[in-house]
Amino acid sequence: MNTQQILDLIIAAIILSAIWAQLGTFISHKIRIVSIQSVLLSVYIILLGYWGNEFELIILGILIIILRAFLTSRILSSKISSTPFIFRERFGDASWIGIISILMLIFSFITYRILFSPLGYETIGDGGFALLFQGIFLIGSRKSKFSQFLGYVEEENAIVMLSLGIISLPLMIEVSVLLDVLALLIVSTVLISDKPDSQVFEEMTG
Amino acid sequence: MTVSGYIWILFLLLVPALSGVMYFSRHFRIISIITSTITSLLSIVVFLLPSGTYSYFYLNGINRYILLCVASISLFSVIYATGYHRKLGESRNVRLHMSMMSMFTFTMIFSLVINNLGLLWIGIEGTTASSAILIIIEGDPADIEAAWRYVVIVSAGLSIALVSVILVYRIFGTLEITALLASRAYPSQILVLAALFGMIGFGTKAGIFPMHTWLPDAHGRAPSEISAIFSAVLLPIAVYAIYIIIHTINMQIIYGAAIFFILITLFFVALVMASQRDIKRMYAYSTMENMSLILLGFVIGNVALLGSIIIILTHAFGKAGAFYSSGNIIEAYGTRNLSRITNLWTNQRFTSYTLILSTLSVSGAPPFGTFLGEFFIVSALYSEGLGGVAIAVIILIAIIFLSINYRVFGMVFSLSPIRNPTRISIQQIAITGAAVAVSGVFTFLFLGGLL
Numbered sequence: 030m031n032t033q034q035i036l037d038l039i040i041a042a043i044i045l046s047a048i049w050a051q052l053g054t055f056i057s058h059k060i061r062i063v064s065i066q067s068v069l070l071s072v073y074i075i076l077l078g079y080w081g082n083e084f085e086l087i088i089l090g091i092l093i094i095i096l097r098a099f100l101t102s103r104i105l106s107s108k109i110s111s112t113p114f115i116f117r118e119r120f121g122d123a124s125w126i127g128i129i130s131i132l133m134l135i136f137s138f139i140t141y142r143i144l145f146s147p148l149g150y151e152t153i154g155d156g157g158f159a160l161l162f163q164g165i166f167l168i169g170s171r172k173s174k175f176s177q178f179l180g181y182v183e184e185e186n187a188i189v190m191l192s193l194g195i196i197s198l199p200l201m202i203e204v205s206v207l208l209d210v211l212a213l214l215i216v217s218t219v220l221i222s223d224k225p226d227s228q229v230f231e232e233m234t235g
Numbered sequence: 236m237t238v239s240g241y242i243w244i245l246f247l248l249l250v251p252a253l254s255g256v257m258y259f260s261r262h263f264r265i266i267s268i269i270t271s272t273i274t275s276l277l278s279i280v281v282f283l284l285p286s287g288t289y290s291y292f293y294l295n296g297i298n299r300y301i302l303l304c305v306a307s308i309s310l311f312s313v314i315y316a317t318g319y320h321r322k323l324g325e326s327r328n329v330r331l332h333m334s335m336m337s338m339f340t341f342t343m344i345f346s347l348v349i350n351n352l353g354l355l356w357i358g359i360e361g362t363t364a365s366s367a368i369l370i371i372i373e374g375d376p377a378d379i380e381a382a383w384r385y386v387v388i389v390s391a392g393l394s395i396a397l398v399s400v401i402l403v404y405r406i407f408g409t410l411e412i413t414a415l416l417a418s419r420a421y422p423s424q425i426l427v428l429a430a431l432f433g434m435i436g437f438g439t440k441a442g443i444f445p446m447h448t449w450l451p452d453a454h455g456r457a458p459s460e461i462s463a464i465f466s467a468v469l470l471p472i473a474v475y476a477i478y479i480i481i482h483t484i485n486m487q488i489i490y491g492a493a494i495f496f497i498l499i500t501l502f503f504v505a506l507v508m509a510s511q512r513d514i515k516r517m518y519a520y521s522t523m524e525n526m527s528l529i530l531l532g533f534v535i536g537n538v539a540l541l542g543s544i545i546i547i548l549t550h551a552f553g554k555a556g557a558f559y560s561s562g563n564i565i566e567a568y569g570t571r572n573l574s575r576i577t578n579l580w581t582n583q584r585f586t587s588y589t590l591i592l593s594t595l596s597v598s599g600a601p602p603f604g605t606f607l608g609e610f611f612i613v614s615a616l617y618s619e620g621l622g623g624v625a626i627a628v629i630i631l632i633a634i635i636f637l638s639i640n641y642r643v644f645g646m647v648f649s650l651s652p653i654r655n656p657t658r659i660s661i662q663q664i665a666i667t668g669a670a671v672a673v674s675g676v677f678t679f680l681f682l683g684g685l686l
Contacts, residue, residue: 144424144428145425145428147423147424147425148405148425161394161398164391164394165391168387168391174383174387177387178387180391181387181390181391181394184391184394185394187394188394188397188398188401191398191401192401195401195402195405196401196404196405198353198400198401198404198410199353199410202351202353202354202357202410205353205354205357206356206357206360206397209357209360209361209364212361212364212365213360213363213364213367213386213390215364216364216367216368216386217367217383217386219368219371220367220371220379220382220383220386221383224376224379224380227380227383227384228376228380230376230377230380232377232455232513232571233377233380233381233451233452233455233456235451235507235510235511235512235513235516
């Protein structure tokens with residue numbers, strides 16, 4: 030197995046984790062899945078940095094592990110009650126969610142090849158574009174605030190992948206984005222605290 | 236010269252950033268007012284600096300005006316908040332609220348002056364993190380839901396804007412705003428993609444249809460001084476980001492797409508305005524109209540750009556006045572429901588004046604600056620050969636004007652039993668009056684050659 034195949038295998042695992050996150054019903058499991066996804070992404074970046082002798086990428090990978098994989102999951106998990114298995118998400122038919130996710134995956138792969146073709150093909154960019162759609166779908170299709178926030182984290186992982194596929198942003202900007210997302214996470218945990226599901230209020234219509 | 240300008244801007248950023256520590260002081264209210272006043276004075280100094288780059292910062296003919304509005308409206312809102320939240324005493328919530336208001340001001344100023352598109356994105360995302368908590372000071376479940384929708388929808392939208400930033404960096408090899416605005420690239424599919432991602436992403440924050448859904452919820456549920464900041468200055472910052480994207484890409488098809496988004500936003504507002512039941516949601520939709528017009532002026536350029544700047548200034552103070560007036564009414568009547576707010580003329584005479592004048596100001600009645608700005612934009616559309624667009628804009632803003640003023644006059648002059656007067660704090664009355672008065676001066680400043 031050559032280096033490119035190893036990297037492609039990691040991208041495939043990231044995409045699989047996104048599908049798994051769509052189908053999972055226990056919030057605690059879902060947090061772990063997205064955490065694994067972030068670890069896989071950071072492993073990819075560290076390997077890329079190590080093989081390409083790019084020290085900035087290694088730093089970025091380490092920061093993703095610390096800030097996104099570890100801290101994010103710790104903060105979100107702390108908001109789940111002491112009996113995490115009770116925290117089960119209610120949503121429509123899981124089979125339909127699965128079918129729509131896979132259709133979106135195919136759609137995003139085709140769209141990426143059409144839209145981004147002038148930039149040349151990069152597996153990581155393609156994977157990032159697919160993950161972006163999966164994140165948006167997770168936000169839009171769920172009422173659970175936890176799922177919605179995890180969808181947002183997936184979106185941010187997708188942006189890192191897209192950035193690697195198109196052009197790596199300067200490290201200062203990448204790090205600031207990570208810190209920004211962390212700040213948003215802390216704010217979100219305050220908003221999640223009492224009611225874990227999104228609600229409809231009469232005064233918020235019209 | 237350049238060094239001193241850089242230091243002034245640095246001070247302008249440091250004062251609100253450091254004043255966030257007021258949370259730990261017993262005198263947090265007075266500290267908040269003093270630091271906001273210093274920030275306003277510094278913003279005047281920075282406003283007077285010549286256009287150009289100052290190390291990491293950049294001043295031009297647009298961001299300096301928004302900067303002035305950010306500092307002024309933040310000061311107004313801080314003073315208003317000391318009266319509006321007086322019943323909450325010195326609770327932890329109020330301390331956090333005042334402290335986060337400073338951080339919110341810092342992130343807005345940072346977004347405006349930074350000369351880097353990537354950091355501008357981070358600043359705008361930072362405004363979301365710092366302002367979400369400001370919506371929930373009263374802890375009402377509906378407030379928490381509104382704050383949640385704000386965080387999720389805006390952040391998801393801004394992620395799309397980040398894709399645009401990445402594409403811009405790939406094409407131009409830099410994120411420096413001055414370099415981007417000066418550069419020229421050959422039209423390509425990727426450029427179109429970057430512009431569309433940017434318009435949709437930053438358009439989410441600016442309240443452009445169809446990504447606007449957070450806006451009426453957040454504006455409607457936030458305390459009035461926060462709704463005022465959101466509407467008056469936060470949204471124009473997002474419109475400024477769209478301006479940078481579309482003028483960097485500079486393609487005819489992108490200008491066309493922007494005009495399409497603007498027209499459907501105006502059409503949507505015209506459609507929903509008359510059926511509004513909540514006073515603050517009504518003004519939130521009015522903000523969507525104003526942001527669309529500002530963006531239209533940015534797209535057309537020349538005299539329309541001047542029109543946009545006049546609207547930014549007038550709208551900032553006029554809409555702040557409208558939200559402050561709404562806050563006074565909600566406090567007096569205990570409801571946001573338009574059908575339950577009646578006979579305002581007898582019950583709250585001063586607020587009746589400020590409500591009517593601020594509404595006329597933001598809806599484009601002469602002689603307010605918004606009218607002048609709209610006139611410049613429509614004339615520019617005609618001279619650019621976009622007569623059809625100009626007619627559509629005139630019809631839509633006329634419908635919106637009639638709808639909003641009909642609802643406001645209905646609240647003021649409808650007859651109902653006289654209520655026991657509720658005491659509104661002197662800070663609230665003074666700030667509401669001041670905001671409305673300032674919104675009326677811009678036409679005269681323009682006619683006097685001062686703008």
